[in-house]
Amino acid sequence: MIPPRWVWHLRDAQGDEMTEPRCPVFTNRFDAEQWLGESWRDLARQGASVAELYNDGTQAAAGVVLSTEVAPPPR
Incomplete structure (x- = not known):
């Protein structure tokens, strides 16, 4: 069986x-998901804006936005 x-x-x-x-x-x-949690900053620095997880060729979840910018605090 292939995983x-x-x-x-x-x-x-x-x-x-x-x-x-x-x-x-x-x-x-x-x-x-653990790998993305550890790697997203490097991926964003290399130009990636969104990461989409695929399982055997089918998208498994909504895309994750990768950004190193800090959002301003709410007013």
Whole structure:
């Protein structure tokens, strides 16, 4: 039996899918989400604006916005 494949697809600010940086393939969702939690700052610095999680070629969740900008506090 082949384990499920979880992979992040990255999009730039224009919404185009990025070919670099490459994301590893994971056998479970937990590991994929943990990796993104550890890597999102570096990915954002490399131009990624959104990360979309796919499971065996099907999008598994809404995209995650990657931004290193701090939002102003609410007034």
